[in-house]
Amino acid sequence: MLDYVVDIPRERALVLIDKAAKFFVERHLTAAAIMTIESLKPLHGITSSAMYAVLPFAEVFVDSKAYQEFAVVIQNREYINLLVKRIEEIDDELYWEEREKKRALRIKRRKQFKASIKKIFQRNK
Numbered sequence: 001m002l003d004y005v006v007d008i009p010r011e012r013a014l015v016l017i018d019k020a021a022k023f024f025v026e027r028h029l030t031a032a033a034i035m036t037i038e039s040l041k042p043l044h045g046i047t048s049s050a051m052y053a054v055l056p057f058a059e060v061f062v063d064s065k066a067y068q069e070f071a072v073v074i075q076n077r078e079y080i081n082l083l084v085k086r087i088e089e090i091d092d093e094l095y096w097e098e099r100e101k102k103r104a105l106r107i108k109r110r111k112q113f114k115a116s117i118k119k120i121f122q123r124n125k
Helices: 010-026 030-058 064-073 077-123
Strands: none
Touching: 010 030, 010 064, 010 077, 030 064, 030 077
């Protein structure tokens, strides 16, 4: 028989939010996760209820108590906003340097392209 979780302390909710955010960011699912969370924000109550409906099947793959606690977390709009914010923070922490290198490379390539275009038009004169 299942013992359903109905409320969790704020500290535990923040731990779950952090775990979920790290899960998404480490798998490079930041944009997809944020888009999905934001689009389901108006339906957060229904989403949480749907998670409970899928619970018997999910128990095969994940810890039942943690799954139920996460379902409770996404019932609260404040926690959903915190999850999106935490995903963005972790993504910035982990991939900031990589993005800066790619941005510098794009700028370099753009300058090279502009220079090659200028050479083409200067030859025709």
